Amino acid sequence: MSGLRGRLIAAPLLLLLLLLPAGGASVAAATQPPIGGESEDQPRRDPFQPPASLPEAPRPSGLAGVRIREAEVRGVARVPSVPDGSADLAILETPDSDGFIVRRGAELMDGVVFRVEPDGVAFLTASDPETEVFRPLAPPDSRAGERR
Secondary structure, three states, X not given: OHHHHHHHHHHHHHHHHHHOOOOOHHHHHXXXXXXXXXXXXXXXXXXXXXXXXXXXXXXXXXXXXXXXXXOEEEEEEOOOXXXXXXXXXXXXXXXXXXXXXXXOOOXXXXXXXXXXXXXXXXXXXXXXXXXXXXXXXXXXXXXXXXXX
16 A cells, blocks of 8 residues: 555656756746846835835915815905805915915815805815815914014
């Protein structure tokens, strides 16, 4: 019985040796193209490190270059003669101390003014128009003493 078992194990090994080229597995690895566009002069990226970030495109000028999270609501003006609130205005300030007067429908870099309320401004994000972001009216002393 042990002779038969020895032949059963030896036969697949012999077949494997006959199928491999003379150089073994190293010849097969040398003829395969690089994976993922890598080349000899460009090593593979470490998968545990974050990928190199792409340079950010230049921002548009004006309100179109302001992100929702950067805009601070500095003031709100209600127009009581227009009951639907479409004429209500808000004053937004950027980190660069630029000010903009906006109303419903004004477009920012990543969203649009959805609603101006007495205590802040509601925006709809461009990435998900169902997502509403509310920026409250900034406290009056949050930039007190700062000058341009």
